[in-house]
Amino acid sequence: MAAGAPGSLVGKTRSVPTSGDHVAQLRNPAQEFARFLRTETTGGLLLLGATAIALIWANSPLGDVYRTVRDFELGPHFLHLNLSVGDWAKDALLALFFFVAGLELKRELVIGELSRLKQAILPIVGAVGGMVVPAVVALAVAWGEPGMDRGWAIPVATDIAFALGVLALTGSNLPSSARVFLLSLAVVDDLGAIIVIAVLFTSGFNLIAAAVAVVALALYAWLQHRRVRTPWIYVPLAVVVWVAVHSAGVHATIAGVALGLLTRVRPDPGEDEAPALRLEHRLQPWSAAVAVPVFALFAAGVEIDARSLSEVFTTALPLAVLIGLVAGKTVGILGASALAVGFRLAELPRGTGWRDLAALSLLGGVGFTVSLLIAELALPGAASDRAKAAVLLASAIASLLAAVVLLRRNKVHGASEED
Template sequence: MAPSAGSGLFTRGDWPEARRVAGLLRQETVGGALLLIASVAALVWANSPWRHAYTDLTSAHLGPHFLHLDLTVAQWSADGLLAVFFFLAGLELKHEFVHGTLREPAKAAVPVVAACCGVAVPALLYAGWQLLDDGRPVGWAIPTATDIAFALAVLAVIGTHLPSAMRSFLLTLAVVDDLIAITIIAFFYTDSVSLVWLVAAIVPLGVFGWLLRRGVRHWAILLPLAVVTWLCVLNSGVHATIAGVLLGMLIPVNARAGERSPFGERVDHRVRPLSAGFCVPVFAFCSAGVTVVGGGFREAIADPVAIGIIIGLVLGKAVGVFSGTFLVARFTRARLDDDLDWSDVAGLSLLAGIGFTVSLLIGELAFGAGSGLDDHVKLGVLLGSLVSALLATVVLRRRNATYRRIHEFESRDDDGDGVPDCYEQPAGATSAP
């Protein structure tokens, strides 16, 4: 097939980056499955005759009283464990800027515009719904986040033949989405800021970055500096997860002379199993346990807050991501890769409506953990994510046969060099089965 005019949307990229993304997505898919198990376990326990034990567990205090470390189990999961999750988000963002899609402005425009529209439209729909109900648009940022682990877990169930370029796009979209969510948390969900603690955080953070630039790679030196940075940010009034992002973006993603692999790659290899296998599932377990027995479901589902979240996730995310991608294709030289169809983009846009980890975190920051509205937020996030997943399944299952045919063609390695033949074609060429 002749090369396409203009630059392609969702093109396959180069082989090393595609291989890295494939490995990363496999880990995220396993993490999504664990996230689902933890969430279901929390829901079952919170609606069982022993639900008071669940509340007692998540509200139990752990840690010393000094430096505000006397936190509940739920607070430790949100402020402590999620900092590890956001550390990896910062590291992935750094990699995208250096090696990934975001290093080229023309290619970066697609996921960036899609992510921005995927944040703006749900926020507007949520705020509009609250104002129509004579309420205040508190919590407008709740339906703006995409949970990459859950989204990829759903993809694993739908089928394993989604084109690698679309998987990469979904990953980049989620990374940009996380960056926007982090900015929102820092600017809109910080009540008061202690400049003394913020200035104090700059010292260990600066030493951390300076040592990395000097080639220091010892965990015994770097980890204490990271913990001190997190502690200072925690006491500053800014959400502690911001420390994780800043630390992650300081990790080098290029290999130095004499290194077999970049330090960032080795860090990701060690930390991601901890994040996906423990940190995020524990947060989900502590946050997803909403009690709906005894009339709680009817009350929650009638709350404008829950309805607004569902509308934002299901309709807002789908319209925002799809329209953002369409606008890039309409007003630039970019076009869809010849192997793909706009129904693929529609399915991907629906998947973006699966919001969980960051949505629940923003809900707690907006309405207060353990409050009545917090329970309604949880139910809205769960139902909105479920409906988005089901709609995405309907759309993408229909395309699964096409994905399988494309996958079989692209996996051919006629010369036996270990690199699929499609990655050895001249730059700009596209092909179809």
């Protein structure tokens, strides 16, 4: 979750009322979106590179070294922090990724596209369809198979970095509204994946640790309200929240989301940037260039050979993941959007046609980061590796199919601009 998984999309620089009679100037949303797109595109390329390294390393004569490094444990036994290198990447580094996703989600809900119902309906409906239909398809394909009680959740996620990277590389002439739709959809999709992770993958709940997490989060919210800005308080507090959430039995990435959602997004009068935007500027490059690629390096190293590839198509659960991502995502996003437009609940993004939306729906099948995370959480050992192989294969197929359609649509939009 994306992914694998999960910038501001407001239009011209505009004034938004804050508390009292003050008016805060928001940044130019077009510039914000361009900045976000550039960062995520770069992150997507780094993610692709890390995945390639993981696959080559895991399937080379040094494969045992890869697995030894990934499974090497470090950290104190106190509070169950003796984690493997792979688990540190999954639980700690991805918490940074989800913190940035939480910041973006908060900004979208408060001042972005998702704050205005008319603009928000289509990506929200599309995202819901893109989560429900893949889950239903996966269950239909592999009903009753071992692991499907939680494996159905693997194809519900869309990887924002890869999806935006493919769009930027192949759809530069598409209207900006298409990019806005995809990013808004991915933000809602991230929220859905977060809920799935929180509900399905909470075990051995520790009430005392949970209480510590709640108190620490309340203190964070109070400090935000009091306009405290020093990192000397926030960084240790964030660590306390992460450790408490981890010790409570809830997946630790939820700590990142919670902190992001509690961060202030409206700038005060005379304040250049709200804390959410300032933190996003500082942390997003680390998330895109370090956290997600390192996670991919230790999550994507599955053994790939003729037998394992054939098992993706001959074993029910990985086949369900593959079909859920490639077909379920496309049908779910496009079908739900068509229903919303048909019932006049929403309108197509300005300048965007149904063929454009079909290409964007295909991009929804790029599950990657969050799908790999859910595969690790949902399934043990060999079953997890087969599911991850299906995620990688499905993401590659969805990327290629979307790229073909996007290149065609890119030419069409480029020709219309010349006319």
